[in-house]
Amino acid sequence: MRTRMLALTSAACGAALLGAAALPASASGSSSGSAQEPEAEADAGVVTAAQLLAGVRACSRISKGRYRTDSGSEKATVPVCGTRDAVFWKADMDIDCDGRKTRACNRKTDPYFLPETAFQSSRGEPLDSAALPHVVVPGPSKVWDYRKAGLTGGSVVAVVYRDRVRYGVIGDTGPTGIIGEASYAMAKTLGIDPDPSTGGAESGVTYIAFKNSRISPIESRARAQSRGAALAREFVGRS
Numbered sequence: 001m002r003t004r005m006l007a008l009t010s011a012a013c014g015a016a017l018l019g020a021a022a023l024p025a026s027a028s029g030s031s032s033g034s035a036q037e038p039e040a041e042a043d044a045g046v047v048t049a050a051q052l053l054a055g056v057r058a059c060s061r062i063s064k065g066r067y068r069t070d071s072g073s074e075k076a077t078v079p080v081c082g083t084r085d086a087v088f089w090k091a092d093m094d095i096d097c098d099g100r101k102t103r104a105c106n107r108k109t110d111p112y113f114l115p116e117t118a119f120q121s122s123r124g125e126p127l128d129s130a131a132l133p134h135v136v137v138p139g140p141s142k143v144w145d146y147r148k149a150g151l152t153g154g155s156v157v158a159v160v161y162r163d164r165v166r167y168g169v170i171g172d173t174g175p176t177g178i179i180g181e182a183s184y185a186m187a188k189t190l191g192i193d194p195d196p197s198t199g200g201a202e203s204g205v206t207y208i209a210f211k212n213s214r215i216s217p218i219e220s221r222a223r224a225q226s227r228g229a230a231l232a233r234e235f236v237g238r239s
């Protein structure tokens with residue numbers, strides 16, 4: 001379970017966007033379960049970033065307050081918004097490297113590394129943040145409780161950054177007052193620097209979590225991709 005958030009440095013902001021990157025089947029370290037399943041590539045019916053963003057232009061706020069994007073942020077500026085089918089927020093992206101210890105995610109690469117995640121794999125193990133694209137949601141609080149919005153570990157999420165759309169799951173929880181975090185693997189698929197100490201994106205990331213969309217096993221990238229693509233088509237069709 002995430003208990004902190006790293007603030008982005010100016011150096012990290014400059015490195016936030018990498019060149020076009022291939023989708024990784026896994027990170028440097030080996031992974032368990034189905035996390036290594038390749039993501040399906042876009043087909044003729046792919047939903048674009050522009051289409052998804054058009055569906056979340058207006059915010060019908062469901063959170064009782066707003067969230068900060070980093071522990072050092074002076075003001076809480078990010079609301080959680082809701083539609084008939086989804087919940088969304090627009091924030092930055094800090095890097096979650098918690099969970100299974102790998103070459104990419106460990107105490108040497110991440111000084112705040114925790115060997116656990118709020119949700120576990122089908123084998124009862126911590127998730128592999130270096131291999132599994134997933135999103136971190138704030139822990140339940142008076143501001144907002146993700147569970148009351150039809151979300152849980154394994155709920156499917158679409159993440160939009162610039163012209164890219166990638167699908168994953170909710171895989172971890174974070175501080176109750178902070179929002180805007182995703183796994184090393186999610187950042188990498190979006191072309192964002194995944195370094196847990198210096199990487200991330202300062203702004204411009206949209207997270208769309210689909211209600212009642214839990215997949216099993218949670219570590220299946222292929223299921224998250226196929227289910228996410230189908231839900232995204234439904235979402236833009238109703239927006």
